[in-house]
Amino acid sequence: MLQPLQLFKILSDETRLAIVMLLRESGELCVCDICAVTALSQPKISRHMAILRESGLVIDRREGKWIHYRLSPHIPAWAAETITTSWLCLREEIREWMTKSAPSSC
Template sequence: MILLLTPLQLFKTLSDDTRLSIVLLLREMGELCVCDIGAALDAPQPKISRHLGMLRDAGVLLDRKEGKWVHYRLSPQMPAWAARVIEEAWEADRTAARKLASKLTSVNGTADGKSCCG
């Protein structure tokens, strides 16, 4: 069941630094697995998973399982106004998003070239 995302829900969801960083990183990179997001944000997997769950429950992210790994991306089903808010936030702070993304050598690789989910 898809819930209707309200402006209040979106702004409450994005008010946390970690969740906003995740959203901006996914806007920059497209799709990432949990371990890559954790590596980019230098945060433990349980913390990242908790925040990803909140973003998914709000309708901001979609996930897909590949073996034992879960990959996340921005939901194309979120309301257009919410997508515009995220796009504007990314435009305003794309340098920070690119700095996070630079920690990864590819969508599934870490800065040291080793994939954490491969």
């Protein structure tokens, strides 16, 4: 089960925080979409996604060769509230990132 210290360690990384905020905003994204918005390489994003998946914060589904990620509906309520509160503080910045990002290569 996800503990507060674990959540805060995960979200203390700027890339993982950005990914979680993007997923909170969009609902579901593939790695190529996250790469486009963050301007980071696929291997770097995939490494962070593995950490998020292992923690139980995100779940994935495969569609052909693409893997789509979303926040897990099974995270504890306190964690979901923390993510939502953070998203409320950052949502304008997140929406700006998404509108400025290059078209997806998916």
